Amino acid sequence: MYKDIKVISFDADDTLWVNETYFREAEGKFAKLLSKYETENKIDQELFKTEIKNLSLYGYGVKGFVLSMVESALELSNNKIPQDKIEAILNIGKEMLDKPIELLEGVEEVLQSLQGKYKLILATKGDLLDQERKLEKSNLLQYFHHIEVMSDKKPKDYKKLIKHLDIKPSELLMIGNSLKSDVLPLVKVGASAIHVPFHTTWAHEEVSNDQESTTEYKTVINIKEVLTLF
Structure with missing residues (x-):
């Protein structure tokens, strides 16, 4: 796949x-x-x-x-x-x-396994200084080839990222917890996405059942399951 x-x-x-x-x-x-x-x-x-x-x-x-x-x-x-x-x-x-960074279960294992086989990048939205601080504290920087802090995550933003990476949409896979930001826009531009739900979702990131049911993407319960899909 x-x-x-x-x-x-x-x-x-x-x-x-x-x-x-x-x-x-x-x-x-x-x-x-x-x-x-x-x-x-x-x-x-x-x-x-x-x-x-x-x-x-x-x-x-x-x-x-x-x-x-x-x-x-x-x-x-x-x-x-x-x-x-x-x-x-x-x-x-x-x-x-000032909160400590609490990595989710399986994250480092997944990054270690995929590093070297694929180009790994981080694509997040938010405040640049805060995201840089969190990444530094996480000790995960070593795994990523490229860091992109986006002002938003709409289809046009991902198109810009794909152009910057000089790849085809079909060559990009996004893994994230938000259907609205990390899954639906990717599918819309012709890329792939894997949804890893988090137990708490900001109301602004919720989507309707209609949007969910008309979109093709994979959902895994734990990020470690991603490794079974390749």
Whole structure:
């Protein structure tokens, strides 16, 4: 099935290491800070709306998330939130940026096995400085021929990546946890994709059942299963 593949691209967050879990923890801390102004459910909804509104301004990542928390706090409190609460929000962000890197099971085994047989690249989206920091801390840099930190992961972004790699779409395989970002756009441009679900998915990355059922891709429960497909 993958006989034409020359380049295997890996997503980073929640494919190679834990990430979304830390955002859920941060949202819980934020809701507690704002509990005197609104219910937890309403705070979560308002923060999500603000995040989506701000994506085109700040992009993906912790820094944009922190700015959205501050904006939401001001709105939910009618600009009455005290300074120490703003400081606490900033500290939530700093704690997120300082989290240790927790590799997911089987990741290094897969990279070791595929290295040398294929050109391995990392294709992730988010804040450049933060992603570079995480990659450095992960000790996985040695496995990758090329690192691409993308502002988004839409078909046009992958077309640009394929052109940069000087390969045909059929020669690229993407492995990632997000159907919306790591699977569906790849299939759309004629590349292959393997979906490795993570137990927590950001609402913005969810897709409809219709989108799932009309697309051909492989799903594995653990990234180690990828090795059985070649």
